Amino acid sequence: MAQFIKNKVGIIACSGEDLVGGTITRAAARMVVEKLRPDKTIILCQPLFMAGGLERHGSQQERNFAKDHPTITIEGCDEECARCAVERYSGPVAATIRVEDILKEHPGLKPATRETLDADGMKVAQILAIKIADKIDELLDEKHEEDEGFSDPARPSTDVRGCGCGCKKR
Amino acid sequence: MVKEIMLAKKVYIFPCSGVGKVFGSIGREASYIVVNELAKDKAKISCLPLVVKGKKALIDDINENHVIVVDGCPSKCSYNDVKSATGKEPDGQFLSTDVVKYNRDLKPESDIIPLGENAKKLSRKLAEKISEKVGEILDSDKKGGA
Numbered sequence: 674m675a676q677f678i679k680n681k682v683g684i685i686a687c688s689g690e691d692l693v694g695g696t697i698t699r700a701a702a703r704m705v706v707e708k709l710r711p712d713k714t715i716i717l718c719q720p721l722f723m724a725g726g727l728e729r730h731g732s733q734q735e736r737n738f739a740k741d742h743p744t745i746t747i748e749g750c751d752e753e754c755a756r757c758a759v760e761r762y763s764g765p766v767a768a769t770i771r772v773e774d775i776l777k778e779h780p781g782l783k784p785a786t787r788e789t790l791d792a793d794g795m796k797v798a799q800i801l802a803i804k805i806a807d808k809i810d811e812l813l814d815e816k817h818e819e820d821e822g823f824s825d826p827a828r829p830s831t832d833v834r835g836c837g838c839g840c841k842k843r
Numbered sequence: 844m845v846k847e848i849m850l851a852k853k854v855y856i857f858p859c860s861g862v863g864k865v866f867g868s869i870g871r872e873a874s875y876i877v878v879n880e881l882a883k884d885k886a887k888i889s890c891l892p893l894v895v896k897g898k899k900a901l902i903d904d905i906n907e908n909h910v911i912v913v914d915g916c917p918s919k920c921s922y923n924d925v926k927s928a929t930g931k932e933p934d935g936q937f938l939s940t941d942v943v944k945y946n947r948d949l950k951p952e953s954d955i956i957p958l959g960e961n962a963k964k965l966s967r968k969l970a971e972k973i974s975e976k977v978g979e980i981l982d983s984d985k986k987g988g989a
Contacts, residue, residue: 687890687892688860688862688891689891689892690858690860690871690874690888690889690890690891691888691893692890695860695890699862699955699956700956703862703955703956704956716862716863718863718920719860719862720859720860720861720867720892720920720921721861721918721920723891723892723920723924724895724923724924752890752892752898754890754892754895754896755892757896758892758895758896788875788879789957790956790957798956
């Protein structure tokens, strides 16, 4: 029986293998569910969500969760595969956040490697993660001021609000 | 009669890329090692979500070539997704959990961004197995075409 989990938002990253954008979506999704909003989010496994006929392994649970809860899709390219999947199997998405939009806003950031994120890739992932967290707060009508200084101690550059790409974003 | 020259087929590698646990990432990393290094020019990677979305050009190309799926758990999402979208039984399938099972000394770290050292070593071991399979599939093509 599907359980209703209160005050949770589903996050589904496209995770596309062919482009760096897919890798960035994975990283951002993990940052949100592990560090920024661990108590407010559920990560939905994109391949499981999309796989048909896997009810015994839980794909229907994932789809039901997205039916009953606001779900944010994170897209690595303009194909928007994650949004298409959620709309096909569960209904309208709460929001779609695109790597391409971040890259337009921060033209100085040029992530290059799809295999392992380089420094620019990590910065884009962090900016994306903040954007997702903001959207979660908006959906749940909550505020999290502590994200102002969101940083990952494992990374050399930590302040994603001042990304250093010349975009003049805070 | 002019004999048609057939272009050599390639092998698509589709890892599941599951994001919840490290095993999906091991499959993803292994697939990159195959297409970038061990079977460069013989194997290629594309986006699994795009296959499921039904991108016709990609599905047609998969059907004209070979395909190996790499899954991170017994749900076998990549296997099921590829089979369902293309109607084709994959030419090879791998489970990243198998490589973990046979290398008990390499306990994979749970981090996926970036992968831990043991997870990277496991990825390479898995990549070697996938690469062998790529070779077998293409050799079989050559024998069949001889």
